[in-house]
Amino acid sequence: MTQTNEDLLDDDLIEHAPVKEELRRRLVKGPDGVEFEVEPLRDYYCEAPPTVMPAAYSKIIEGLFNWARAESLWILGFGTGCGAIEMRPLMTPRFDAYRYGIQWRPTPRQSNLFVISGYLSVKTLKRVIRSYEQMPNPKYVVGLGSCTINGGMYFDSYNTITRLDEYLPVDVYITGCMPRPEALLAGFEELKRIVRAGKGEGANQYAERFDWYKANQKRVIHDWDMPDYNW
Amino acid sequence: MSFEWIKIPYALLTLFIVANYGFLLTAVMAKIAARVGRRHGIPVWQNYLDLIKNYGLRSSITHGVMFYMGPVFRLTGGVGLLMFVPTLYGTEMFSNMSFAGDLILALYFVFFGSLGMALGAGESGHPYSAIGVTRGLSQVTAAELPFALAVYAVAVQYQTLSVTEIVAAQQGGILQWTLFTNPIAVAAAMLSFLGTMMRPPFDVVLAPQEIPIGPPTEYHSSYLALMQTNRAIFPIAKIVIYMNLFFGGAASWPAFFLKVFLIYLVSVIVGVVFPRFRVEQSIRWFLIWAVPLGVIAIMIA
Numbered sequence: 001m002t003q004t005n006e007d008l009l010d011d012d013l014i015e016h017a018p019v020k021e022e023l024r025r026r027l028v029k030g031p032d033g034v035e036f037e038v039e040p041l042r043d044y045y046c047e048a049p050p051t052v053m054p055a056a057y058s059k060i061i062e063g064l065f066n067w068a069r070a071e072s073l074w075i076l077g078f079g080t081g082c083g084a085i086e087m088r089p090l091m092t093p094r095f096d097a098y099r100y101g102i103q104w105r106p107t108p109r110q111s112n113l114f115v116i117s118g119y120l121s122v123k124t125l126k127r128v129i130r131s132y133e134q135m136p137n138p139k140y141v142v143g144l145g146s147c148t149i150n151g152g153m154y155f156d157s158y159n160t161i162t163r164l165d166e167y168l169p170v171d172v173y174i175t176g177c178m179p180r181p182e183a184l185l186a187g188f189e190e191l192k193r194i195v196r197a198g199k200g201e202g203a204n205q206y207a208e209r210f211d212w213y214k215a216n217q218k219r220v221i222h223d224w225d226m227p228d229y230n231w
Numbered sequence: 232m233s234f235e236w237i238k239i240p241y242a243l244l245t246l247f248i249v250a251n252y253g254f255l256l257t258a259v260m261a262k263i264a265a266r267v268g269r270r271h272g273i274p275v276w277q278n279y280l281d282l283i284k285n286y287g288l289r290s291s292i293t294h295g296v297m298f299y300m301g302p303v304f305r306l307t308g309g310v311g312l313l314m315f316v317p318t319l320y321g322t323e324m325f326s327n328m329s330f331a332g333d334l335i336l337a338l339y340f341v342f343f344g345s346l347g348m349a350l351g352a353g354e355s356g357h358p359y360s361a362i363g364v365t366r367g368l369s370q371v372t373a374a375e376l377p378f379a380l381a382v383y384a385v386a387v388q389y390q391t392l393s394v395t396e397i398v399a400a401q402q403g404g405i406l407q408w409t410l411f412t413n414p415i416a417v418a419a420a421m422l423s424f425l426g427t428m429m430r431p432p433f434d435v436v437l438a439p440q441e442i443p444i445g446p447p448t449e450y451h452s453s454y455l456a457l458m459q460t461n462r463a464i465f466p467i468a469k470i471v472i473y474m475n476l477f478f479g480g481a482a483s484w485p486a487f488f489l490k491v492f493l494i495y496l497v498s499v500i501v502g503v504v505f506p507r508f509r510v511e512q513s514i515r516w517f518l519i520w521a522v523p524l525g526v527i528a529i530m531i532a
Contacts, residue, residue, distance in 0.1 A: 069284050093269040099272070104439070112288070138288065
């Protein structure tokens, strides 16, 4: 192989400007002495864009699934802003959301509800997008607090997004700053109604309008150093 | 020896009853633990809903063949354990595939699921899975040691390796139970029981508050549903062994439900009282408190 490490780096730099060192294409020498090329963005991530996933063939089955999805909301334990503090009373005896089939999961792979809790800085938005894309298909987003609707008190902040639904498909907004845990429970009940009616199709909407969402996301995230889709 | 084909539908019936009982029982136990925290906890039917939802998820990805096989092995461990010990003593219908040397096979099946899970979770490539598997295997190994010692003590006591014969020897009154004829072995086994039920203080492997959430980090949709099914069957299957070896077995379904509930409750009560151990603490705990009891049980026998 005549290509050196530097040549490979130069190739890559033309495509995306600010790619982190560890994400660049490079030559790696394995423990057995064989040199091979590693391109982290292509080798370590699935880059295929999301597709629209059809509902179950039978209406009755889909109805059953929708009912089960509504009654078993697993929230991704990712507090993005100050609103995450409202989750704790929901887990604990005062409000006890477990009664309503709402549980918290620590990994995006197992959760189907993403609660964007409060203001979303651009830096966090990047992580939110990655986590959202890793969740399996029927997935729902709840925007918690005024910040997700119009920016709230951060309406003119330089590093906070103002409208969440430009970046992710949102099912339910819960207004307030902060909304009380009761408001959250009411919001979750509203989400359950939407899901049971078969209208919780945010994941398919995301797949349909993928280019639009990506363009919006890339407009605010300037150091885009990840693949376009992180499934 | 001829094989009775009717055993297959009988075994499936056992499996059906045990799986449903397991789903309800784990939810009831979650409710009991929640009541200790002054919550109401999940509804008793929540496990079914979670299961349907997980089967109903539309997208799933795989990380390779072992990623598929992990949950399958796990479920095989639970079902196999249940199939090879008599669920109800003295009934043709629910004695399943039990045979003369089933005790050794049962010991093997207890461990089988963990190993399968280790392979599957290892292939998912997630660092949390690898850490979880390391912790889980070391803890389960330490917890299995006193159980194995207790099982051999009991086998020596009754001079047989057949679970059915061990149950038969315990019939005729509560004082015939191994619990009273060989209390030290039962004590060692019950300490080991705490360690393998994945409840506090020994749930550092799966606890969402520690490394989230250990081996199943990458598992989702149908894979996770299979593992949930196993989480309903496996504890019951393990308790069936304990019930048969130490608590006189059960001759009818009501007695079975009651004994399984009470044995399960032991681990729940301990779990809500004591805080979580780290892995090295729990291994040390097993080696200091449980293993000597097992050794003493063997020496007495």
